[in-house]
Amino acid sequence: MADQTPVSRSVLEDEHGSANPLATVSNKVLRRTTEFMSSIGTVWFFALVILICTEIVAREFFLSPIRGVTEIAAYSIVGAAFLQLANTVYAERMARADFMLSIFGKRFPLSVAVIEVVVSIIGLIAMVLLAQATWPKLVDAYVDAEIVGVPGEFSFQVWPLRFLVLIGSAMTALAFLARAFQKVGSVYANHGKAGMIGLVLTLATLTILWFTVFPMVMDARLSTFAIGAILLATLILVVMTGVHIGVAMLLIGFIGLWLLKGRIGFGYSMLGLAGNEFLANYYFSAVPLFVLMGLLVAAADIGKETFAVASWLTRPIRGGLGIATVGANAMFAAITGSSVASATVFSKVATPEMIRHGYNKQFSVGVVAGSSVLGMLIPPSLLLIVYGFLAEQSVGYLFIAAIVPGLILAFAMSFMIWFNATFRPHKVFDTAPDAGSDVDAISGIGQAALYLAPIIGLIVLVLGGIYGGFFTPTEGGAVGSAGALIYAILRRRLPMQKLWQVMVETGQIATTVLFLILAANIFTIMLASSGFVQNVGTLINSLDLSLLQFAAIYVILLVILGMFLESVSIMLIVVPIALPTVAALGGDPIWFGILTVIAVEIGLLTPPFGLSCYVVAATLRDKGIDLVDIFKGVQPFVFVMFLMTILIILFPDLASMTFQK
Incomplete structure (x- = not known):
């Protein structure tokens, strides 16, 4: 969904700000x-x-x-x-x-x-x-x-x-x-x-x-x-x-x-x-709650502190700042569930640091946009919540199943960065690479532990509470929001004006997603009434496709749609059509959910829509960053994600671990 700034002028004024003759009092x-x-x-x-x-x-x-x-x-x-x-x-x-x-x-x-x-x-x-x-x-x-x-x-x-x-x-x-x-x-x-x-x-x-x-x-x-x-x-x-x-x-x-x-x-x-x-439906309460949690975490500068620790830990590694960005994004994802939040935070935090240490602009913005997709895979995830509703699957099981693929994807991105920095340095650096980063804020292990305490505490609080059975995933969003709010207030990082901005932003994002879900329900009822879903399933069955072949075609379709539509809309349109066929072919709906999220998230990085790329461009518009550079910079990450979908298709057990089997 588009990350746009609310307009301040009257909608009855033209783009030049002059009074529109058709305006009314x-x-x-x-x-x-x-x-x-x-x-x-x-x-x-x-x-x-x-x-x-x-x-x-x-x-x-x-x-x-x-x-x-x-x-x-x-x-x-x-x-x-x-x-x-x-x-x-x-x-x-x-x-x-x-x-x-x-x-x-x-x-x-x-x-x-x-x-x-x-x-x-x-x-x-x-x-x-x-x-x-x-x-x-x-x-x-x-x-x-x-x-x-x-x-x-x-x-x-x-x-x-x-x-x-x-x-x-x-x-x-x-x-x-x-x-x-x-x-x-x-x-x-x-x-x-x-x-x-x-x-x-x-x-x-x-x-x-x-x-x-x-x-x-x-x-x-x-x-x-x-x-x-x-x-x-x-x-x-x-x-x-x-x-x-x-x-x-x-x-x-x-x-x-x-x-x-x-x-x-x-x-x-x-x-x-x-x-x-x-x-x-109580289920939908998770939407505003997790959106609020993500925005509060971003407002509390937890992402900035996490990046500082990650860059300190990876300072001896070639391409360490890029790897630090991936690692910080992975940890940040574990409490936000939003790719947009990750892209916004690390555009401001990581990009200037990488450029200052000799990384070229294209690679720097590519790392931020490319690794931001971890926000929708590593639990908690808004897309997994939406999929859980559509597929009538346990959100808790989906969260558990997403952990291993999320970690593999983060590791694969980190390895790709190291490989390019080591063997193809011209793709990564403009000047002589700096082995370290700006770690002046980290004086040692004690300082690093202090910086990591908030994010680890929230991860334990939210995911530990969900998996421990103390509260449901929906309630986890409320608990996480409360925890982030208390931390931000105690650290005096959330004045009333900023808190109100976070609350307004939460309402706008959540309302947009909820309206999409409502509208998709009408469209889905129409498709079901037409028999379109059943006929498509029959047609696919007549082609005698295997589950593997169907999954490959499905991934390609999602990537193509991702070039034009945003993630939630794609899932609301496609999943109700594809899921019956997967069931008929013997596919695990949990596995299918993880595959769907990864494939849909590729669309966040592909032109012309590429939401994460647009978010990075909007955040860095005063830094001379061109949108074309961002799309070029994320290409290696798109390649890694394609490899990840192939891995999930060939080894479905990687994406279906729920401790129930």
């Missing part, structure tokens, strides 16, 4: 309202940490668990996410693949400007549909006094949370409308009457196509498989044009259900279920 009220709603959702997510940690203490130390925590957390996810959804649109944080717009923006600026208007209108339509589908769910919950929990012990009514979904959807629709006005203003300001004529003709053409093509498809009596295949291809095409990924999956899934059942009511029914009930 209500924009300021709308913006402040969405920010207020987002603030409530932000605090709500943070309150979950306190609630869950309190429940763990009460349960483990006083044998008096707090009733209703599971229900409160599950439904809180729904309410808090929808409260923040509109602000993610304002902040341009909703996930999208806009690389094509970037490529064509200089040659065809008018076309790109028009597309941006269309993208906003599509978002508006999707959110209006979601609001409409939510209304009957709200009415039913209110009239029937629907409750959650056990009457007489702990229960609460559902309708207030349904109301938040309705309000959140409506406000997000207004945010998309405001974005559309801003983009229309940009068309007029930059292209004049010719631009407006082009915009009107484009909108008219799309409207005519909709009212022409959709009835034709309805009357064509296509097979359900054909409908599913056409809509899957449409999804990929629409996403490539810059439509927000969650919006595209939600809208196309809705249209597909309408086509398959021949009535719009079924689409509304499924949309209402997804928007109001699907995310009301």
Whole structure:
């Protein structure tokens, strides 16, 4: 998902900051309202940490668990996410693949400007549909006094949370409308009457196509498989044009259900279920909790201290700073679960040190971006949590199974760095290599142990608690967040302003991921209803592929998709289709999950999307680092990851160790 900075100017102002002629006086009220709603959702997510940690203490130390925590957390996810959804649109944080717009923006600026208007209108339509589908769910919950929990012990009514979904959807629709006005203003300001004529003709053409093509498809009596295949291809095409990924999956899934059942009511029914009930699952609490933990760890400078120790330990080794970056990333990954967090932290910490000690820029940024992918493999991992939900597998088992592959991958990256530094020094160094690094902060073993204490303590706290059975992986996110917060406060590294920034960032990232999951549910229901998944499985079985052959094709497909889409979106689209085939071929779903994460993470390093590369470029934009240099610098790491996928395919036991076999 894109790592973008929230915009500070009004979305009804053009890119030059001047007042847009289409702006309305209500924009300021709308913006402040969405920010207020987002603030409530932000605090709500943070309150979950306190609630869950309190429940763990009460349960483990006083044998008096707090009733209703599971229900409160599950439904809180729904309410808090929808409260923040509109602000993610304002902040341009909703996930999208806009690389094509970037490529064509200089040659065809008018076309790109028009597309941006269309993208906003599509978002508006999707959110209006979601609001409409939510209304009957709200009415039913209110009239029937629907409750959650056990009457007489702990229960609460559902309708207030349904109301938040309705309000959140409506406000997000207004945010998309405001974005559309801003983009229309940009068309007029930059292209004049010719631009407006082009915009009107484009909108008219799309409207005519909709009212022409959709009835034709309805009357064509296509097979359900054909409908599913056409809509899957449409999804990929629409996403490539810059439509927000969650919006595209939600809208196309809705249209597909309408086509398959021949009535719009079924689409509304499924949309209402997804928007109001699907995310009301304690399982999804892990998303904001682990995101918060990763951001708090980064804010507390734990990554910086870990890198200092790693560079001190590897100072006698050729290419030691590069190896130190990999090692620090591996340890950092054990408490963050985020490649983006790792790339952000070590871009600032490791890159300047390597360049200062004679490493060339290309290699330096390549090491940071390449090793950042360890954040999504070494547990805890957000992608493994998402996969666990999709595949209905134990997240704890997935975490255990990822340890060995994660360590092997880190070692392989380190070996590759040493090999290049020793035998191909021109690929690594610009000047004479320095055997050491800036280790002035490390005076000896005692100082190194002091620097490593926070990260080791959090690893023991989180992973030890999960594997020891003291708390679940979801609760581990809350415990880790609390531990990182306490450490940062004690070290006076987290003033209130910085803490609030971390909380806001947590809300935006978590809301984006949760909305993707919600939208993917609609699209997955559509594909299942079309029989597309079953037919693809039958087709693959007819080819008489072995599990090894299928796995190889699957990895190649994921890498190709990774060039255009971000990790969570790929998994949400592909895993429900591929998993039944793996089961039919006798594959272990735990092994398949590890293979999937590694293959998907290759996409973080490959152009044109390459999220980790973009994060490094954005973090070092004032250092003269070119994006092309980053993509070139990560090529050796992409090669190592491909070798890792081959190893996992040939030796599946490496990725299926759960202590249950």
